[in-house]
Amino acid sequence: MPIEVDDAEILNKFQDEKTRNEAFNLLLKKYQQKIYWHVRRMVIDHDDADDLVQDIFIKIWKNLAGFRSDAQLYTWMYRIATNECITFLNKKKQKNNISLDEVDYSLADTLADTSYFNGDQAQRKLQEALLTLPEKQKLVFNMKYYDDMKYEEISQVLGTSVGALKASFHLAVKKIEAHLLNKD
Numbered sequence: 001m002p003i004e005v006d007d008a009e010i011l012n013k014f015q016d017e018k019t020r021n022e023a024f025n026l027l028l029k030k031y032q033q034k035i036y037w038h039v040r041r042m043v044i045d046h047d048d049a050d051d052l053v054q055d056i057f058i059k060i061w062k063n064l065a066g067f068r069s070d071a072q073l074y075t076w077m078y079r080i081a082t083n084e085c086i087t088f089l090n091k092k093k094q095k096n097n098i099s100l101d102e103v104d105y106s107l108a109d110t111l112a113d114t115s116y117f118n119g120d121q122a123q124r125k126l127q128e129a130l131l132t133l134p135e136k137q138k139l140v141f142n143m144k145y146y147d148d149m150k151y152e153e154i155s156q157v158l159g160t161s162v163g164a165l166k167a168s169f170h171l172a173v174k175k176i177e178a179h180l181l182n183k184d
Contacts, residue, residue: 129179137172
């Protein structure tokens with residue numbers, strides 16, 4: 001369960017060598033689950049998500065001392081997580097010498113095999129529909145629908161205008177609806 005500790009308090013504790021580990025533990029307790037599910041929705045596979053989350057928090061640890069408070073902490077962390085996911089998916093595509101569509105097809109197979117989605121057929125259908133979306137639309141949909149982020153926050157993470165994000169979300173919803181209607 002995420003804890004409610006102020007980001008400013010975490011950052012202050014992180015600046016002090018004596019309380020740095022405590023600060024990072026607070027950061028993990030507050031954000032690890034949110035970051036995990038953001039990553040998991042992008043890469044689907046639990047083991048891949050688990051590995052990526054570890055890498056993401058190592059990167060956060062290494063760069064947190066240089067964090068400038070001109071952005072919100074979680075927005076900064078989501079940007080790191082999002083970039084790591086995109087890098088991972090691109091590497092997977094290149095390593096297997098396959099197109100991103102084929103990566104999505106193999107992720108759909110993983111989705112069918114994973115126990116996380118077994119109990120909820122509607123959730124599985126939604127995840128399959130998400131795999132048909134272009135990467136940017138998938139990211140915007142996940143952040144808006146699952147993470148309940150405001151367009152302004154997503155804009156900070158992705159470096160895209162609010163108008164373009166609204167259009168991406170609208171297109172994603174239309175494509176998901178079409179996919180779900182075609183499957184039934």
